[in-house]
Amino acid sequence: MDRRPVMRGAGVVLTMTALVAVLAACAATPAEAPTTTASATASPSATASATPSPAVTPTPTAAADLRPLVPSGDPVPIAAGLEAPWSIAQLTDGSIFVSERDTARILEIVGGQAVPVFTVPDVVPAGEGGLLGLATLELDTGSYLYAYFTAGEGNRVVRMPLAGSPGAHTVGAVETILTGIPKASNHNGGRIAFGPDEMLYVTTGDASTTSNAQTLDSLGGKILRVTETGGVPSDNPFPGSPVYTLGHRNPQGISWASDGTMWAAEFGQDTWDELNRITPGANYGWPVVEGLGGDPTFVDPVVQWPTDDASPSGIVVVGSTVFLAGLGGERLWTASFEGAAAEWYGGGQLGRIRDVVRGPGASVYLITNNTDGRGSPRAGGDVLYQVNLVPAG
């Protein structure tokens, strides 16, 4: 099939040459110094399952592109008035879409306004469930918006043809591509993204039944990997199964480094949130282990945080820096691949942060989440911000 490059994560295709040029033009000193934290770190332990790796083609990257990045200055508001926004998705032309969990609306950000594009049918919002993750796929034959949402019988993934032009997009008939993901009031997972292998990755929660996470027959507590139409790829680690990794409690953040390495974040129970390096077929321990366990059966996180400090939802890798949206922690985190972490915009500056994605140039977009029922709503509702990045140091 002829296709244009698949959107990845934030979806903004930015050449490394361009990134270097932007970085070189930026001030070298961030306007706000990070608070360095004593996050526990560990090297990942051996993968439990000796399974073949799907073919992910690494992208050669110049060493200069992997300098650590940090936020610079205050976040710049792009659009306000969002109601429990959950996910940001983009097209290569710069169009930005945001999902709203409880209204089930998909909004397009146009000239600083959030314009309703579509209300997804069959969404049954309850607790942490509702309209959750969005992703885009751009093919020569047309573009699609993908969505993960909570329906009556469980969580599902759908896709919708996307037509129109920037600022005036329209959505066609909804096609369900994946069902059977257990739902509950809490722990619905919900992040979706296309990987560098052009497969769709789906994070699912344990749906408050912890044993789901260790049961291959359940799609709960997993990271799933399916084709763009919901089929099971022939090179998945468990033949015939969409399960890519298991032993997750409530993962809501996935992103890939330029070398193809996949990263994922998940919410801990009461003790440790996690940032994990993802390898196919591996078991990340929940509910046997939360955080660093030292049990060779499971893969330990690269970073763990007390749940009050992080509660990470969306994540994005830019260069060699992982950015994590902190809900309960009410701050943005940065982490290196080696596990060094730092926090930004704490002290209630932004409140809860739900998602972070790649933005234009050297920047990321993030959305706040103070209207999701667990925060303190602020005048003007939740906000889409842009955060500029500069090299650390």
Ligand SMILES: [Ca+2]
């Ligand atoms: Ca774990």
